[in-house]
Amino acid sequence: MTVPLIYFDNNATTRVAPQVREAMQPFLLDEYANPSSIYSFAHFAQDALLAAHEQAAELLGAKPGEIIMTSCGTESDSTAIYSALESRPEKKTFITTPVEHSAVLAVAGRLTERGYRVVYLNVDSGGQIDLEELEALLSEDTALVSIMFANNETGVLYPIAEAGALCRERGVLFHTDAVQAVGKVAINLAALPVDYLSLSGHKLHAPKGVGALYARQGVPFVPFMLGGHQEYNRRAGTQAVPMIVALGKACELARQKFSDENPKVQRLRDCLQSGLLEAIPDARVLGDAEKRLPNTLNMAFKGVYSEDALLMLDKYGICASAGSACIADIHEPSHVLKAMRVSPEFAGGAVRFSLSGYNTQEEVDFVLEKLPGIIRQLRSHGPDADW
Numbered sequence: 313m314t315v316p317l318i319y320f321d322n323n324a325t326t327r328v329a330p331q332v333r334e335a336m337q338p339f340l341l342d343e344y345a346n347p348s349s350i351y352s353f354a355h356f357a358q359d360a361l362l363a364a365h366e367q368a369a370e371l372l373g374a375k376p377g378e379i380i381m382t383s384c385g386t387e388s389d390s391t392a393i394y395s396a397l398e399s400r401p402e403k404k405t406f407i408t409t410p411v412e413h414s415a416v417l418a419v420a421g422r423l424t425e426r427g428y429r430v431v432y433l434n435v436d437s438g439g440q441i442d443l444e445e446l447e448a449l450l451s452e453d454t455a456l457v458s459i460m461f462a463n464n465e466t467g468v469l470y471p472i473a474e475a476g477a478l479c480r481e482r483g484v485l486f487h488t489d490a491v492q493a494v495g496k497v498a499i500n501l502a503a504l505p506v507d508y509l510s511l512s513g514h515k516l517h518a519p520k521g522v523g524a525l526y527a528r529q530g531v532p533f534v535p536f537m538l539g540g541h542q543e544y545n546r547r548a549g550t551q552a553v554p555m556i557v558a559l560g561k562a563c564e565l566a567r568q569k570f571s572d573e574n575p576k577v578q579r580l581r582d583c584l585q586s587g588l589l590e591a592i593p594d595a596r597v598l599g600d601a602e603k604r605l606p607n608t609l610n611m612a613f614k615g616v617y618s619e620d621a622l623l624m625l626d627k628y629g630i631c632a633s634a635g636s637a638c639i640a641d642i643h644e645p646s647h648v649l650k651a652m653r654v655s656p657e658f659a660g661g662a663v664r665f666s667l668s669g670y671n672t673q674e675e676v677d678f679v680l681e682k683l684p685g686i687i688r689q690l691r692s693h694g695p696d697a698d699w
């Protein structure tokens with residue numbers, strides 16, 4: 313028997329929207345010109361690239377020339393951080409948080425090896441940072457501060473406007489990894505003191521393998537990829553036209569659907585949350601429940617291993633996550649939950665549900681029907697081997 317797929321793992325990746333697939337199709341077929349070529353055949357691809365920059369810029373309140381198309385969110389993060397630091401070679405301090413995605417944390421680790429002073433802000437039990445701590449840490453030696461817009465595991469939203477303003481007052485460059493926030497919360501870079509912002513296509517209903525970096529007009533920029541003159545000399549390499557067109561379309565859709573879809577997704581998420589809290593004793597929501605993405609619910613079940621719950625959910629076709637796909641088969645609380653000092657008996661049993669506009673009330677009801685029994689079973693006799 314095949315079970316229908318119930319996909320509640322949209323912070324790991326999202327399905328490609330049909331309109332996105334349709335928009336990119338011509339560039340996989342007849343419109344294969346290199347957009348850097350001079351002949352008329354290339355004009356359609358050139359126009360499509362321009363349109364994609366405009367669509368991304370419009371979603372973010374930016375200018376098209378401030379958008380650099382990249383291969384993924386990870387490349388955008390690396391580019392922003394190395395670019396900022398290379399442009400301030402005399403400054404050796406980098407400030408970030410312990411709850412960043414590995415795309416930032418791994419770069420921070422590399423920087424430590426290379427003699428940088430990397431400072432991690434503290435987070436409280438809700439995963440929140442303290443702006444006063446940030447303010448006290450900023451110094452003449454600070455080159456860059458990088459704070460994520462929203463956390464991928466808990467959905468916690470960070471005070472980006474305030475943190476950016478503190479940095480700007482002191483001439484410190486400011487980057488935010490907004491991969492999880494774009495399309496889910498309003499972002500208007502025209503009014504936000506942010507110098508660099510990363511996003512990724514596949515978290516936004518475009519395919520995997522495309523991202524973008526916003527670099528504010530006039531901020532220092534040192535390319536990460538060297539070679540040709542693509543992307544206004546800021547990212548060499550022949551543009552992945554179909555993927556970039558897809559990202560542009562996904563940004564346009566996100567903007568059109570923004571005010572209908574996010575409240576709907578939040579209602580579903582809240583229904584899931586209250587239903588689970590009601591039906592399952594010793595369960596709690598991880599992360600600041602108020603300052604949170606509308607689509608994310610990270611819930612911990614005392615005395616249960618996340619992986620066991622996930623495998624049993626999988627029998628019903630329900631896809632959820634232990635917090636971060638990168639640590640999916642280790643019995644170790646994630647770095648985010650560790651930084652929040654979630655007690656081990658809860659942290660070991662964290663299950664993240666992340667929704668999208670494609671989810672339905674019926675799917676939420678199905679999880680509410682199945683999960684309480686699963687948790688009861690795991691608590692009374694552990695995972696059932698031949699389920």
Ligand SMILES: *Cc1c(COP(=O)(O)O)cnc(C)c1O
Pocket residue numbers: 323324383384385386387413415460462463464489490491492512513514515521522523
């Ligand atoms: C997924 C994700 C990334 C990485 O994006 P890729 O396009 O997969 O490289 C970076 N930061 C956050 C917060 C993410 O959720």
